[in-house]
Amino acid sequence: MTLLSVENLSIRLPKGADREHAVSEISFDINPNEIVCLVGESGSGKSMIAHAILGLLPPKVHADQGRLDFAGKDLLQLSKSETMALRGGDIAMIFQEPLTALNPLKKVGEQVGEAIRVHQPTIAREALTTRVEELFTQVGLPDPSRLRKAFPFQLSGGQRQRVMIAMALSNNPKLLIADEPTTALDVTTQRQILDLIKDLQEKRGMGVLFITHDIGVVADIADKVVVLKQGRIEEQGPAASVLDTPTRDYTRMLLDAVPGRGSVQAGETHANPLLEVKGLQKEFVTRQGLFAPPRRVLAAGNLNLTLREGETLAVVGESGSGKSTLARMVLRLIEADDGAILWHGKNVRGMGREALRQYRRRAQIVFQDPYASLDPRIPIGESIARGPMIFGTPRAEAEADTRQWLDRVGLSPAAFDRFPHEFSGGQRQRVCIARALIMKPELVIADEAVSALDVSVQSQVLDLLSDLKSEMGLSMLFITHDLRVAREIADRIIVMQSGRIVEMSAAQTLFDAPQEDYTRRLLDAVPGRDFFARQQARAAV
Numbered sequence: 001m002t003l004l005s006v007e008n009l010s011i012r013l014p015k016g017a018d019r020e021h022a023v024s025e026i027s028f029d030i031n032p033n034e035i036v037c038l039v040g041e042s043g044s045g046k047s048m049i050a051h052a053i054l055g056l057l058p059p060k061v062h063a064d065q066g067r068l069d070f071a072g073k074d075l076l077q078l079s080k081s082e083t084m085a086l087r088g089g090d091i092a093m094i095f096q097e098p099l100t101a102l103n104p105l106k107k108v109g110e111q112v113g114e115a116i117r118v119h120q121p122t123i124a125r126e127a128l129t130t131r132v133e134e135l136f137t138q139v140g141l142p143d144p145s146r147l148r149k150a151f152p153f154q155l156s157g158g159q160r161q162r163v164m165i166a167m168a169l170s171n172n173p174k175l176l177i178a179d180e181p182t183t184a185l186d187v188t189t190q191r192q193i194l195d196l197i198k199d200l201q202e203k204r205g206m207g208v209l210f211i212t213h214d215i216g217v218v219a220d221i222a223d224k225v226v227v228l229k230q231g232r233i234e235e236q237g238p239a240a241s242v243l244d245t246p247t248r249d250y251t252r253m254l255l256d257a258v259p260g261r262g263s264v265q266a267g268e269t270h271a272n273p274l275l276e277v278k279g280l281q282k283e284f285v286t287r288q289g290l291f292a293p294p295r296r297v298l299a300a301g302n303l304n305l306t307l308r309e310g311e312t313l314a315v316v317g318e319s320g321s322g323k324s325t326l327a328r329m330v331l332r333l334i335e336a337d338d339g340a341i342l343w344h345g346k347n348v349r350g351m352g353r354e355a356l357r358q359y360r361r362r363a364q365i366v367f368q369d370p371y372a373s374l375d376p377r378i379p380i381g382e383s384i385a386r387g388p389m390i391f392g393t394p395r396a397e398a399e400a401d402t403r404q405w406l407d408r409v410g411l412s413p414a415a416f417d418r419f420p421h422e423f424s425g426g427q428r429q430r431v432c433i434a435r436a437l438i439m440k441p442e443l444v445i446a447d448e449a450v451s452a453l454d455v456s457v458q459s460q461v462l463d464l465l466s467d468l469k470s471e472m473g474l475s476m477l478f479i480t481h482d483l484r485v486a487r488e489i490a491d492r493i494i495v496m497q498s499g500r501i502v503e504m505s506a507a508q509t510l511f512d513a514p515q516e517d518y519t520r521r522l523l524d525a526v527p528g529r530d531f532f533a534r535q536q537a538r539a540a541v
Contacts, residue, residue: 002069003207004030004053004175009066011048011057022048022061023231028224030175035201035208037218037239039254040228041454042425046211050177052076053209054093055083070175089119092168094197096180098160102152108163109136109148112170119171135166139196157319158189162196169200176201179211183451186318186481191525194221213454215258216484216528219243227251243531257459258532259488271309273342274443274475275330275363278304280339282325282499298499299325300336305494305501307443312469312476314490314507316483316522322499323479327447330477331365332356361391364436368448370428374420381406381416384435391439405434409464426457430464437468444469447479462489483526487511495519 006029011022023045030036038046051057053068053075068075070091078086095101103111109132116131117123123131129148136144139162152160161181168176178197182190198221201208212218218225222239227250235248246252282300299322307313315323328334330341332348341348343359351359367373374383384405385398393401403413409430420428429449436444446465450458466489469476480486486493486507493510495503495518503516514520523529 001032002029003032003034003071004209005067005069006049007067007069009049009052009068010064011045011052012062012064014060019231021231023228026066026228026231026233028226028233028236030207030209032174032207033202033205034223035198035210035221036224036226037222038209038211038226038228039213039215039218040234041213041254041456043230044228045231046228047179050093050179050209050211053175053177054087054091055080085119088115088168088173089171090173091175091177092171092173093177093179094161094164094168094181096183098157098164099152101164102160104152107149107151108155108160109133109150112136112148112163112167115167116170131170132166135170136163138169138200139163139166140192141166156189157185158192161185161189161193165193165196165200169204172204173206175207175209177209177211180213182217183212183214187483187522187525187527188318190217190527194527197221214527215243215254215455216526216532219528219531227254244535254455257456258528259455259458259462259482259484271311273306274309274311274344275307275477276305276340276342276345277326277330278340278342280304280326280329280341281337282322282329282334283337298322300329301499303339303501305504307475307477309442309475310469310473311492312478312490314478314480314486314493315496316480316486316493317496318481318522320498321496323481323496324447325499326496327365327445327477327479330445331360331363361439362441363443363445364439364441365445365447366429366432366436366449368451370425370432371420373432374428376420379417379419380423380431384431384438387435387439401438402434405438406431408468409434409437410460424457426453426461429453429457429461433461433464433468437472440472441474443475443477445477445479448481449478450485451480451482458485465489483511483522495522 007027009026010024013020013022026049028036038049040046052063063076102108112132112135113128116128132148133144136147141147141159141162182193185193194217197208210221218239224237225239225242226236227234227242229250234250235242235246242251246255280300280303284297284299285294286297303326315326317323325334329336336349348359374380381399381402385402388398388401389395403416406413406415411427411430423431450461453461462485468474478489490507493505493507494501497518503514503519510519514523
């Protein structure tokens, strides 16, 4: 018996959009106890399908063709009250970013309780509390009686996502929609969430529509795969068939774009040291309440590393391991408690204002979120040209250089006068790369610079960084939680855990013979690792 049948669905976009329809003539089925993965690049229409199912399409966007058959009812024809009754009941959704999906002013237990009370208005308070704690236990949250009283900001990313899963499961849905629920999570937390969704799906017999751009995730959990490209289905079928013997060039491109499948970088270099970190220490002190004792968190404990000229050094580890803190201390965006940061032998921590200003000109950073990194009120050409102008370059020369750099990072020079919101995520990241490299730096720090990008755009940005690194002789400190990305781009890899370096070696050595249990756990958690290993083994025969 089919749980949901998507029949010839087309969703029309407003006038002025880049195409007439977000999705065109889409058809596929989801059965009970089955995971169907919608996969494709950003803008392919994956989330639009999910929003149509839940009646959450944006204003001026509507389905102008097709049927969404759920339990004999066309979801597109339901009244607002009927849709509200289904939403969070028989059909539930896990969103990509739990911090924006949860109310920051309410305790997480209250928010899950509200989702239950909407569909069970007569439930007693004691029964509601018990139900919330039972759900927290089912999704693997520790100490549910304490955690239900926490606010979202007091939880880790993985814990917030588990709260969202508990909320989605609170009314025993028949269909669960998961929209990129693991994209921003580190590799071990991602593995835990994927295993949790798979386990709960099997125990409850739910149908799951899982939206992702990560082929590794698809290989691990999918029963069926639907591949979308610019709003149309390129290919669909059983997961094993689509992944092992794809019939479409686009599917093969997505598979080939997964990072870490090519050759590992060369490894050790004997060039001169560019940056040295010696005995770096940083501790953060936080309070949970006015009268609560301070909580001390070690973000960096006696860190020692050397980055040589022309080398790419990747720093990997889970969220909270201290990776980004290290990057920010290197640029003195936050101050270390102790230790030395040597730039060409000179201690950055002792630099005065002008020396620090010149150092930051030579050491540039590309942040994770390009939209937050760009001023939405300023055209991107102005954002890029502003850096050289601050250091005395005449405006005409800076603007001419900006147009050249837009071309070098694969954007049209005509984009100079466009605003950040007019670009895709991958294009915005190219703008941020151009803004960093126009300064002619010796060092680029990439702090999770590709983690939020879909797999094909991620591959393009990694190739771009690699090409520019070779062309300009750049050194790179590459911060990432994705070991596949580290394998693709790094000469050497540092593994961090709880503010400390637990392993450091050439990329090839780390992947072939990791020395620490923690490193092996990170490698084992990589999505699709077994699938890609089998593919590589077949290719080698």
